[in-house]
Amino acid sequence: MIKLVTEEEIEQVAKFMKIDVHDHKEYVEKVHDMIDFFDILDSAGVEDEEVTMTDLPLSKLREDKHIPFEDKLIEKLKNYKEHYVRAPKMV
């Protein structure tokens, strides 16, 4: 059977999703099986179907108001220093 998804593609998607996948092969096989299963959608005959959406007008959204947070949220975060979140270096 022709593999629709290659190991390189999985590697690329994993990189894009910021996932460090060690054993690509294991994921290729399972993700391939899953995607193969999704091919059933081709026979659904929905090409002419409109995608229906529920619109939520802005007037229905709650008022955007500031509610003071009683706790010190920063202390619940990882790797913080003073008032900042510490992140790894960008370069």
Add this chain to the structure above:
Amino acid sequence: MNLKISALEYVEQVKNGNISAEDFVSATIDRIKNVDDKLHAFLQVNSKAVEQAAQVDKKVKSGEKVGSCFGMPISIKDNICIKHSKTTCASKMLENFVAPYDATVISKLKEQDAVFIGKANLDEFAMGLTTEFSAYGPSRNPWNTDYVPGGSSGGSAVSVSAFECVASLGSDTGGSVRNPASFCSTVGYKPTYGLISRYGLISYANSIEQIGPITRTVKDTAFMLNILSGLDSHDNTTIDNENVDYLSGIEAGIEGKKIGIIQEMIGEGIDHTVLSATNDAVSKLEGLGAICEPISIDMVKYSVASYYTITATEAGSNLARYDNLRYGYDFPVEGFEFNSYISKARTKFGPEVIRRMILGGFVPSSGHAGKYFLKSLKVKSKLTREVTEAFKKYDFLVAPTVPILPFKIGEKIDDPVALFQVDINTVMSNLTGVPSISVPYAISNGLPIGIQLLAKQNDDKSLLQAAHALETTVNLPEVPI
């Protein structure tokens, strides 16, 4: 202390002074100590539960106003935030995450003097249907501990079934309340989309997921729905239920109601004992005065593929926030470049979550979106249209909740596509937003079978009446643990 009582019986007994909340909660904690080593329903047990129950007793004795739960011990799926308590989503990624606020459902239950007995186990980030994908080990089915309890709200269903609490909250994205309810012989409810606020539920697939109660009886579900439902300014998808009382008139019956039997849900691959139980349930519904007829909903065949495409896409987006910078586990940032740090930190996700994130990156990506994601949205639209049409003719739809019996732990864990197909009867309700309920119906070879009833959107009250009617026709044995 008899723990084998319903939520309504519990409330009545505490209200009348026949039992104290403290004694009941204390006995519940003892029960958890006795059985949970075998079942693993809980990730954490509330060490202050007995003390909190004693406070409720004080209120009862002093004549102070007491909330309608009267200290009832309730377990909460560990993807729902309780302020100042750990909310792990059964993931190593969030193993030390302490929620800074209460979910709306938690605030509502607190107002009604519920006691949260503990946080229940689940598949990691609610992705799964066996609870085997919990990073802290699987829960086990109390009917036979070699078997899966269903999922992803497996811990919730186990805790209700095994008398480790009176009721529980789970979340249902594709059947995650109804599937374990069916496998553990409890009632599981997926309300109309928007009926219960999702504020404080850690998101998996926002467009279709809902919080739902797991209880021993349909009346208990109605009781819980009275507390939990309604508009919430924190969740703009909530709908106004106009303070419907779901409990009143629950015994109205189903005389003259029309029920469609969904043919695509009792076809190929169904276990013969599940089919036989379904046919029997249909006969019982007819005996209660309903008119049952077969109905075909063509898009059911494509619903599972559509469901997994949509949920993987939304999960890929929702899980992007777990970068271990804002919250996560101890893993110092020193010595890493930004992107490699995040990739490294995210290795704490389990294999199923990683698979779904890869899928979630793949199916909506350029060159593939038309084939998978767009087509899935179209299937969802057509399915919704077919279901809306069906409800013009029928008051309710019926099918088995799960087409097969509970299976052994480990039996399907390496076959994600086989697991997908277990969802075929439950995902339709999520994709279309209609309410559905799993009612315990039969026991076959010592394993439970649930029957699912569905109603049109916002017809939750009638659905509970139909489910209660079906429930009255069965008399099931007690869980053997």
